[in-house]
Amino acid sequence: MEKKGWDGFEIGAMLRTFDGAVRDIATTLPENRPYSQSSSFTASVADWRIEKPLFNKDYCIDCQFCWVYCPDMSIISRDKKMIGIDFDHCKGCGICVEVCPTNPKSLLMFPEQKDEESALAEWPKKEKKADTEVKED
């Protein structure tokens, strides 16, 4: 944030979420909202993360579990389709990976420096279910 002097901000331990007035904010997509500089939406906390989730859309069934369970609203979903991850706010907690029900998982944790292309290249294959049939001898 811009470093203002003691007389350069509004009084009170108070921050505005938006620049100017907002209406129908609930039906406005986050990227279209006039978030202020002091809103946490405009601040990146990417450096809190040491591992990151990566998304493989080949296996995603758009169940929205990751979107529901993400504690930081960092799963970006539009029209109930998983689009990707907000890496400015994702803390790398791994909950999205934990709740992903597909086989193989459509979200996996990787080291922060891992590039997406090589991660996708080495994505695990579908695991065969353990053979549950009782074999007769």
Next chain:
Amino acid sequence: MADTIELRDIEVWDGNMAASQALRQVQVDVVAAYPITPSTPIVEGYAGFKANGYVDGEFVMTESEHGAMSCCIGAAAAGGRVATATSSQGFALMLETLYSASGMRLPIVLNLVNRAIGAPLNVNGDHSDMYMGRDSGWIQFGAYSPQEAYDLNFIAFKVSEDHDVRLPAIVNQDGFMTSHTAQGVHTLSDEVAYNFVGDYKPMNDMLDLDHPVTHGVQTEEDWHFEHKARQQHALMTAVLPKIQAAFDDFEKLSGRKYNIVESYNMDDAEVAVVCMGTSVETAREVAEEMRTQHGIKAGVIGIRVFRPWPLEQIAAALKDVKAIGALDRSSPHGAMGALFNELSGSLFNTETKAVLTNYIYGLGGRDLTKAHLVGIFTELKANADALKPTTPLQQYIGLRGPKLSFF
């Protein structure tokens, strides 16, 4: 719409009823309270007004004084006119939240009915609670009588809610001596009283849904200092002129004149005592008698505004006296009394050569008698004649057992 009450021009009210009626007349939106002696009748009376349809706002009974002030903070941040009352231990329990209220720049009016702080447990009046709040960032007014407790509530709302101020305000009155002593109180009609304070004008309120705000944010070494500086700047520059303007407006309305520093018989005074609360009225009477019966030119300075401390006005009021007695009604616990220190700070860089001494009196409701004050003025006269202290710097007044004094 709340019913109005047709008040007589003069009502017989104690300080608690006077404060309670003032809260009703300004139509507070939220009173959140946890009753404690001797301030209980203020919120009890207000709850009665609410129950009987004389108040439109909410009355919230909380689980503690900490909860009461926390509720007041929430309601003020939401955008309402807010008030409460407390005393002593209750004020002590509120203390953490008092700093939140002032730091968040929320205009809340707190009627503080001054009472000793235990141990030993004591319900009677002294200024320990008032002193405890002196660094909390609240404006502090001092009333010496039920009339003043009534009037200063209107002043407090008007100054506190001003958008150039936005700081909470305490109206102090002495426990029992003011709060439970009925006197004639000149009233304002409901309409005149309300119009003096005016409609509440919200600022950065949480219920303004088109402009969402986060109140009570965290700042560390990067911003905390700037916020505190802003608060100190408002206290030091904006508040006293606003108080003076409110006093002027109130005088036009009611004929009752208040001053930031109350001076009595000070024009040619050689010696003066500086005190607060009901002691001011006793001291005025004795100062008059010192002149007529003892030939001592005695004056009295009453502290009307304890915070922000009116340093320049105090220094000006005391510039010509030769001896000053600072009367502190709180145990300083290991230091000189707060008034002594404030006066020292106000006078040190001035031309004055006045002798300043400190008297500790009235703890836990012990009376300050006229005889005590005659003794004090007589000692001050000896200091004035000698141009140096003829007594120890700090003396206890009205204490049983051997004389107690320090330095």
